[in-house]
Amino acid sequence: MTAALSPPIVIERSFSLHRNHTLKDMENIFQLVRNVIPPLTGKRHKGQDGRIGIVGGCREYTGAPYFAAITALKVGADLSHVFCTKDAATVIKSYSPELIVHPVLDSPNAVHEVDKWLPRLHSVVIGPGLGRDEALLENAKAIIEKSKLKGIPIIIDADGLWIISQQPSLIQGYQRAILTPNYMEFSRLYEAMLRDPVDSSDHHGCVLRLSQALGNLTVVQKGERDLISDGEKVLVCSHEGSSRRCGGQGDLLSGSLGVLAHWAFLAGAEKTNGQNPFLVAAFGACSLTRQCNNQAFQKFGRSMTASDMVSEVGTAFSKLFET
Ligand SMILES: NC(=O)C1=CN([C@@H]2O[C@H](COP(=O)(O)OP(=O)(O)OC[C@H]3O[C@@H](n4cnc5c(N)ncnc54)[C@H](O)[C@@H]3O)[C@@H](O)[C@H]2O)[C@@H](O)CC1
Ligand SMILES: Nc1ncnc2c1ncn2[C@@H]1O[C@H](COP(=O)(O)OP(=O)(O)OP(=O)(O)O)[C@@H](O)[C@H]1O
């Protein structure tokens, strides 16, 4: 079984582009991802290709922030910081010496401790393994506010999406945010914003409307096909993965998106042929996660786990974006 580079489908809902440009957009979107990837040259210094922060990791969940942070590194970020609780920090450090781990999230001055680092971070991923402890959620809210003030791209996943479904105004209108809901998370967000249940006969319409209701930030609805929208367009990523749905796959997606969002944002619309850079980044991260899933499944079948997918990041990235 080989993973074909199936052409992405672009459903054009924008009036800013002519209809007959749509086919060209479809063919070129992988190329647009390639365009934003910084070339590896001897001229770059450590940190330039990405310093990514992951906010999450508590007593119950140490795997999720680890998967997100290690994936960010393996995609090509230079430094990956995890801001987690004291309990979780030693555990996460013991998984990997590559990660920089800050045991601050349950400290009384948590927000200040993270804020100190924000000027040095290119993007933040908020939510993997954060849990639902009220104090931690309050700290995460304040970190979202601080990140917005700095104008850095924010990827919101998992329990970060729980926060947004309780208080959408926190992120509404911040167009440098990307939300990555799974099925349940999407339903919660949709009902909170649209006051209606999800219309299962119109997934495209639902993702488009949710993005619009949130002020045109980027929404990635994960599933059998990933739907990515900025309220004007819907991109569909149906790149071949597998039928294995072990936990942690979404964490690979949010970690890789942390890097790609930074690269795409930095490269700007010139490199993405006028397309929203965050749509391009999201398409890249979805394709990559699915490609990792496909490769790991070929090796391990039913016993495949998220760690096996992490081992595939390098070859999957090369296959999709460097050939
Ligand atoms: N090893 C780890 O530490 C992991 C921790 N995780 C963390 O676990 C916490 C809770 O995440 P959950 O994703 O469980 O979120 P929720 O607590 O919102 O639960 C979602 C539920 O929906 C179900 N579901 C998912 N897709 C569905 C579908 N298509 N149809 C019907 N039901 C569906 C899931 O089985 C899950 O029970 C987060 O902090 C997350 O980051 C996960 O990321 C998985 C790995
Ligand atoms: N039915 C499916 N077929 C193929 N790929 C899928 C399917 N469902 C999800 N995926 C892919 O798996 C990845 C993670 O999506 P998923 O819905 O499992 O996230 P999640 O529930 O947040 O995961 P996590 O366990 O990390 O929290 C996405 O890249 C998505 O494309």
Ligand SMILES: [Mg+2]
């Ligand atoms: Mg998840």
